[in-house]
Amino acid sequence: MTDDEHLPHGHRRGRDPQQKRRPQQRKQVLLRLDPAVHDAIARWAEAELRSTNAQIEFLLRRALADTGRLPKSAGPMPRRGRPPRSSAEEAGSEQPQDPQRD
Template sequence: MARKQVPLRLDPAVYDAIARWAGDEARSTNAQIEMMLRDQLRRAGRLPKNIGEIPKPGRPKEQP
């Protein structure tokens, strides 16, 4: 699936807080932001039904 690239301007303190949270959950900062956005869309009832789940945090398991 192609990913949309979006430039994003954040307050440095907000970015640092997100980066720390991402590190705590073994995610990249980008993945953490996407997780947060998806969570808010789901709560608001605006997440499209054809959107898959967010992958679990951490490195994907190697395929044998």
Template sequence: MGERKAVLLRLDPAVHDALARWAADDLRSVNAQIEVVLRDALKKAGRAPKDAAPLPKRGRPPAQPRSPSGKGHHRLPE
């Protein structure tokens, strides 16, 4: 997957506040919510790119396995 693009977006404060509330309800950041809305709009318009990477998974990354002593993380053999 290529590097994600950064875009400066100017929004009316009321629109941003509404997006922030919606994002919080869906446990997403405002940025992730905007991407979901844009992807849905592209799909509805029949313009969704076929080669777009899937949205990154939400939430925390999986925990690293603990060492047998229960202290810290251990590295798996390479």
């Protein structure tokens, strides 16, 4: 029996350096909070136009950065919501024109 035989199908110890790296998935965590703390975070998140989850991640990242513990490998906060307008859209007309009116 090899060392890898007890691992799930397709899993092996170590990595082939030629193998492409898959994007890292986000971790899901069950978090138990005092209801008053949750309500305060939810109100704060609403005031900053974030979800409660995004606010908690923002606060955790800020605490890690402030104490010098944010890993350099940590990616940026994921952008949420509508993507920013492109410069081509901004250069065009403000209102879409109705093709039937021409």
